[in-house]
Amino acid sequence: MKLKQVEGLLGTLQQFSNPKVELEQYPTGPHIASRLLYMAESTFGDISGKVVADFGCGCGTLGIASALLGAEHVISIDIDSQALEIASENAADLELDIDFICCDIKNLGWRGQLVNTVVMNPPFGTRKKGSDMGFLTIALKVASEAVYSLHKTTTRDHVKRTALRDCNAKSAEVLCELKFDVPQLYKFHKKKEVDIAVDLWRFVP
Amino acid sequence: MRLLTHNMLSCNIKGVSNGFPLRLEAEKWVEKEVELNADFLRGIFPKIEWKALAGAARALGYNELPDEADASMLDADDFLRRFHHALLELHVEEGALVCPETGRRFPINKGIPNMLLHEDEV
Numbered sequence: 001m002k003l004k005q006v007e008g009l010l011g012t013l014q015q016f017s018n019p020k021v022e023l024e025q026y027p028t029g030p031h032i033a034s035r036l037l038y039m040a041e042s043t044f045g046d047i048s049g050k051v052v053a054d055f056g057c058g059c060g061t062l063g064i065a066s067a068l069l070g071a072e073h074v075i076s077i078d079i080d081s082q083a084l085e086i087a088s089e090n091a092a093d094l095e096l097d098i099d100f101i102c103c104d105i106k107n108l109g110w111r112g113q114l115v116n117t118v119v120m121n122p123p124f125g126t127r128k129k130g131s132d133m134g135f136l137t138i139a140l141k142v143a144s145e146a147v148y149s150l151h152k153t154t155t156r157d158h159v160k161r162t163a164l165r166d167c168n169a170k171s172a173e174v175l176c177e178l179k180f181d182v183p184q185l186y187k188f189h190k191k192k193e194v195d196i197a198v199d200l201w202r203f204v205p
Numbered sequence: 206m207r208l209l210t211h212n213m214l215s216c217n218i219k220g221v222s223n224g225f226p227l228r229l230e231a232e233k234w235v236e237k238e239v240e241l242n243a244d245f246l247r248g249i250f251p252k253i254e255w256k257a258l259a260g261a262a263r264a265l266g267y268n269e270l271p272d273e274a275d276a277s278m279l280d281a282d283d284f285l286r287r288f289h290h291a292l293l294e295l296h297v298e299e300g301a302l303v304c305p306e307t308g309r310r311f312p313i314n315k316g317i318p319n320m321l322l323h324e325d326e327v
Contacts, residue, residue, distance in 0.1 A: 049242060049244065049245050051209075051249070072242060072245045072293075073207065073209050073210075073293065075210055075213075079321070081317075081319070084317055085315075088315065088316070088317065097207075097237060097239065097296070099206050099207055099209075099210045099316075100316070100317045101206075101210070101214075101317065101318055101320055102317055102318065102319045102320060102321055103319075103320035103321055103322075104321065104322070107217055107320075107321075107322045107327055108214070108217060108320060109214060109215040109216055109217030109224050109225075109320075110213060110214070110215065111212070111213050111214065111215045111225045111226075111254065112212075112213060112252055112254070113252065114209070114212070114213040114249065114252050114253075115213070
């Protein structure tokens, strides 16, 4: 499937009807999501024929993009059952088989290392400090081959240190810098829409 | 929820030493055909807990998996088809996953297991 087709299909997905600020629920836009997955597949071969997990899937975008690009099995996890309902409808609309689990990422028990690749757009940790690094730490334990994640560009050094030093990742590489457009979702948002610079990372556990 | 997912989840309640496999109580399940990928099946076979898979398949009325399996069986198309069917084509829609140690039930609704822990379980 071509990049433009993936982006087009992701553009049809339903997003949060009632976003919860404490969970930092921001939709992952079709542009950013399609590029993340396309790069993971075309440059590194980390998606097609693999077991892929989407951590903090929200309305399901990254897991759905993984399934579109040929992942053999996708597990998408979120703490919010309302978001999962939307995600599950989104997957059904595109006739994709995705397994959803309602759980806090930090409390889920895993047996063995069956997940090849973790993809995620974690909370950036602006409301709850450290939540982004919490996601990363667990992703690097669960994935056997690669972790793709988005983090604010301003935290680049910290992300690298945490991955390499605290999580013993074999490598931590910024693949590209992207603009994450944050629409005016919450009351404390004063501007209509803002772009924040985010890094697309690839980590090898 | 596919049985592949069941094969990789364990109960993570504080104090539980062996939360795998979660006992599968299935009330409703469906079959969805999906293309067989022999390379994928051969690659994942060594990572599968066979007894847990065979037991979960039986809970869904699928009794075609042998009690034990080894890698040499992967050469047989018939075995691959059964393995594929159990692992990827059976989907639990309604039921529960039950912790083998504490008996705590994690309900499955509309195919989605609710593995959220209570505060005193973390």
